[in-house]
Amino acid sequence: MNPHLILYTMGNYLMFFAFCFFPSILWALSAIMEDPQNRAEQKMLNVFGLTFLVIFHLGLFFKGLARKQGKGNQFTKKEGLFTVSLIWIFSGILGACPFYFSGYIPGFISALFESISGFTTTGATVLS
Numbered sequence: 302m303n304p305h306l307i308l309y310t311m312g313n314y315l316m317f318f319a320f321c322f323f324p325s326i327l328w329a330l331s332a333i334m335e336d337p338q339n340r341a342e343q344k345m346l347n348v349f350g351l352t353f354l355v356i357f358h359l360g361l362f363f364k365g366l367a368r369k370q371g372k373g374n375q376f377t378k379k380e381g382l383f384t385v386s387l388i389w390i391f392s393g394i395l396g397a398c399p400f401y402f403s404g405y406i407p408g409f410i411s412a413l414f415e416s417i418s419g420f421t422t423t424g425a426t427v428l429s
Contacts, residue, residue, distance in 0.1 A: 302379060302380055302383070303375075303377075305367045306367075306374060306376060307380055307387070308363045308364070309363070309367035309368075311360075311363045311387055311388070311391070312360045312362070312364030312365075312366075312367060314360070314388055315356055315357070315359050315360030316361070318356055318360075318392065318395065319352075319354075319356035319360060320353075322349050322356070322399075323353070326346065326349045326353065329342045329343075329345045329346035329349060330346060344403065345403065348399050348402045348403045351402060352399050352402065355395075356398075389420075392420055393413060393416050393417040393420060394413065396416035396417075397409065397413040400415055406428070411427045414427055415427055415428065
């Protein structure tokens with residue numbers, strides 16, 4: 302197995318995933334522009350901004366590790382399956398961060414369930 306290729310792919314994916322939080326950041330910014338005293342939107346801006354920074358830097362870290370170990374660039378079936386599995390796991394865990402950081406879902410396990418449910422579009426929820 303080629304860890305360089307897996308880390309490089311994961312780094313690219315995580316940086317892309319981080320930028321998926323930009324619409325939420327822009328939405329919170331626009332709400333703050335309308336009402337600068339809106340504490341809820343300021344909190345959401347902090348939550349999504351923190352999540353963006355954590356995921357983006359994790360992606361940069363993975364890409365940095367990949368450069369130090371560089372060799373080859375062909376995916377085998379085993380590497381592809383392993384990479385996709387890691388992407389699903391990281392997406393679920395990192396997608397739970399905004400739920401947990403905001404405090405709307407108090408337990409991380411519940412936030413993780415909500416995140417995975419959203420990614421798999423099952424419709425199950427812990428919210429009432």
